[in-house]
Amino acid sequence: xxxxxxxxxxxxxxxxxxxxxxxxxxxxxxxxxxxxxxxxxxxxxxxxxxxxxxxxxxxxxxxxxxxxxxxxxxxxxxxxxxxxxxxxxxxxxxxxxxxxxxxxxxxxxxxxxxxxxxxxxxxxxxxxxxxxxxxxxxxxxxxxxxxxxxxxxxxxxxxxxxxxxxxxxxxxxxxxxxxxxxxxxxxxxxxxxxxxxxxxxxxxxxxxxxxxxxxxxxxxxxxxxxxxxxxxxxxxxxxxxxxxxxxxxxxxxxxxxxxxxxxxxxxxxxxxxxxxxxxxxxxxxxxxxxxxxxxxxxxxxxxxxxxxxxxxxxxxxxxxxxxxxxxxxxxxxxxxxxxxxxxxxxxxxxxxxxxxxxxxxxxxxxxxxxxxxxxxxxxxxxxxxxxxxxxxxxxxxxxxxxxxxxxxxxxxxxxxxxxxxxxxxxxxxxxxxxxxxxxxxxxxxxxxxxxxxxxxxxxxxxxxxxxxxxxxxxxxxxxxxxxxxxxxxxxxxxxxxxxxxxxxxxxxxxxxxxxxxxxxxxxx
Numbered sequence: 001x002x003x004x005x006x007x008x009x010x011x012x013x014x015x016x017x018x019x020x021x022x023x024x025x026x027x028x029x030x031x032x033x034x035x036x037x038x039x040x041x042x043x044x045x046x047x048x049x050x051x052x053x054x055x056x057x058x059x060x061x062x063x064x065x066x067x068x069x070x071x072x073x074x075x076x077x078x079x080x081x082x083x084x085x086x087x088x089x090x091x092x093x094x095x096x097x098x099x100x101x102x103x104x105x106x107x108x109x110x111x112x113x114x115x116x117x118x119x120x121x122x123x124x125x126x127x128x129x130x131x132x133x134x135x136x137x138x139x140x141x142x143x144x145x146x147x148x149x150x151x152x153x154x155x156x157x158x159x160x161x162x163x164x165x166x167x168x169x170x171x172x173x174x175x176x177x178x179x180x181x182x183x184x185x186x187x188x189x190x191x192x193x194x195x196x197x198x199x200x201x202x203x204x205x206x207x208x209x210x211x212x213x214x215x216x217x218x219x220x221x222x223x224x225x226x227x228x229x230x231x232x233x234x235x236x237x238x239x240x241x242x243x244x245x246x247x248x249x250x251x252x253x254x255x256x257x258x259x260x261x262x263x264x265x266x267x268x269x270x271x272x273x274x275x276x277x278x279x280x281x282x283x284x285x286x287x288x289x290x291x292x293x294x295x296x297x298x299x300x301x302x303x304x305x306x307x308x309x310x311x312x313x314x315x316x317x318x319x320x321x322x323x324x325x326x327x328x329x330x331x332x333x334x335x336x337x338x339x340x341x342x343x344x345x346x347x348x349x350x351x352x353x354x355x356x357x358x359x360x361x362x363x364x365x366x367x368x369x370x371x372x373x374x375x376x377x378x379x380x381x382x383x384x385x386x387x388x389x390x391x392x393x394x395x396x397x398x399x400x401x402x403x404x405x406x407x408x409x410x411x412x413x414x415x416x417x418x419x420x421x422x423x424x425x426x427x428x429x430x431x432x433x434x435x436x437x438x439x440x441x442x443x444x445x446x447x448x449x450x451x452x453x454x455x456x457x458x459x460x461x462x463x464x465x466x467x468x469x470x471x472x473x474x475x476x477x478x479x480x481x482x483x484x485x486x487x488x489x490x491x492x493x494x495x496x497x498x499x500x501x502x503x504x505x506x507x508x509x510x511x512x513x514x515x516x517x518x519x520x521x522x523x524x
Contacts (some may be wrong), residue, residue, distance in 0.1 A: 012037075014380040015410075020049045022403065022410040027294065028055045030082040032356070032399060034119040036413035043413060047120030051414045053354055053401040055086055058333040059296040060402055061324060061351055065341050065374075066358020071395040072337055073354055076301050077102055077419040079335070080257050083299055084128045089247050089255040091235070093276055093303040097263035100431055101422030115418045126420040129250035129255045132435050133241075135275060136234030139264030140431050142440045143234075143447070144275075145243045149174070151236065151278055152517030158316055159232075159274045160223040166314065169216045171517060172206060173197060182453035186237045189453035191224055196457065206243035232271055238448045239282070243282045245440060247298055254493035259463040261431075273307035276300075277320065280334065281516040284323055287330035298333035305336035319516050321347045340370050341377055349377070353402040359392035381411035388413055 016037055066072050073096070080090040080102060092099050116123035134141030148156065153174045157167035177184050178191050184190050188283065196202040198217040203307035206212050248256045262272050265292035280300060287297070302308070307318065324334060336344055337351065340360070341485070344352075355378070362368045375385040379400060389398060392413070399414045435441060 019410045019412050023051050025054045025404050033414040033416040045118045045415045050425050051412050054404045055295045056071050057402040059328040060353030062335040062354030063352045064337045064356045067361045070358035083258055084255040087253050087255050088295055089298050090257045091246050091300045093260045094302050098425050099224045100426045101424050102257055104422040104426050106420050106422050112418045119415050119417050121417045128257050129254055133260045139261050141261045143444050145237050147240050148190050148236050150240050155274050155278050159271050164313055166216050169212050185452040192454045192457045269307040281518045284327045289329050290331045293331050296333045299333040301335045303337040305338040324351050341374050355400050361388045362390050375482040378411050379408050380514055
């Protein structure tokens with residue numbers, strides 16, 4: 001049963017000893033901070049009792065949670081710095097634009113010096129090797145794109161807001177395009193294929209495997225149009241990003257910190273959260289099984305995680321759960337970052353081995369209920385967690401992690417260490433310079449529009465008049481004949497008929513898909 005640190009506790013000294021022993025690991029570990037413990041005078045910092053997390057268990061995933069303004073971003077920065085120092089690459093999603101400072105040394109001031117002294121930290125300023133990315137090149141960063149085929153129908157259905165039936169129909173469209181050699185690089189490619197499959201000529205193409213109703217196709221086309229009007233078009237296309245870039249280390253052996261700059265697309269939260277899931281799905285599909293390593297290959301921080309789960313279909317949630325469960329054997333660790341543990345489904349939450357819980361607020365009945373639910377997810381401890389969690393200051397948290405043997409460590413209230421890098425954004429000019437100096441800029445900066453489904457269908461439509469019977473135009477007065485739409489041109493094309501029937505040479509390129517329906521990425 002939990003006890004308050006302010007009430008008499010004859011076992012207090014024993015509890016501190018047990019906590020100290022619980023975090024005394026033999027192998028390499030990340031230093032989180034120092035224990036907070038106390039009696040009637042309240043909680044005090046104990047720099048003689050460091051709280052750490054073993055490097056080897058970080059592929060068992062984790063959660064960083066807490067109310068706005070409690071220090072979650074600085075916790076990410078602290079963890080990312082130490083992972084980089086240990087040679088582990090890191091991926092960070094920078095929602096507010098204040099994580100770019102990880103590339104520059106921090107500034108010493110009275111607050112930093114005081115924090116370092118309180119937790120027993122030998123603080124010195126340091127910057128860390130970083131690459132900066134931007135979705136589709138919107139914002140400052142190396143453009144990060146995926147083709148529509150790479151993204152896959154399940155994730156695309158999530159960002160389009162499709163229901164399960166519409167999601168299945170979208171999967172059927174992808175399957176058809178794969179088999180017919182109609183490459184889906186960007187959104188106009190997908191639109192062109194949907195238009196053909198709802199025509200009189202195209203409808204029989206899917207009849208044997210379920211068909212595509214005009215109503216469902218209409219929903220998909222309208223959703224695609226709205227999606228493009230929101231500015232999502234640049235995210236899809238070529239050159240497609242190779243997720244192997246996230247696994248690089250710097251020449252000095254430190255892990256590269258990949259920072260995805262997202263301030264320019266804050267108004268598209270569902271898109272960027274789902275795009276992050278695509279990155280994970282692609283990594284999952286390509287990385288080999290490695291089991292438990294002495295250090296992870298990559299640690300992925302999934303900020304604003306509640307956006308990923310909000311409104312998600314059952315199939316989508318099942319796919320996330322499977323990815324989280326299985327990707328650890330590929331050497332990848334995932335930390336979900338959100339305001340409340342309740343934002344993460346129970347099946348996913350149960351797989352998160354490390355917990356860093358910042359302060360929670362209890363201003364409303366719902367807040368109080370969330371607080372009780374959070375406390376119930378922690379192991380039994382000598383703390384009164386309801387009292388502690390509402391009284392923590394900025395940069396303080398309640399922690400439990402997995403030991404080197406895989407058992408939960410004792411619950412510990414912790415004053416966290418200060419990051420060594422700049423706690424804030426770097427200058428805009430410096431950020432732009434870092435992006436253009438990157439070795440990846442020349443590879444990904446310029447968008448490419450290769451021949452794909454749209455171009456093939458357009459070419460087929462343009463060739464249609466040459467194959468038309470000479471008497472056909474005279475069957476109807478020219479003045480009475482409406483201008484044919486693009487769809488009518490495409491489906492009336494004899495060239496396209498030939499293209500659509502060329503299954504024999506294309507069937508061998510059927511794309512193998514992963515849990516999310518994403519294609520197998522290309523590795524250079």
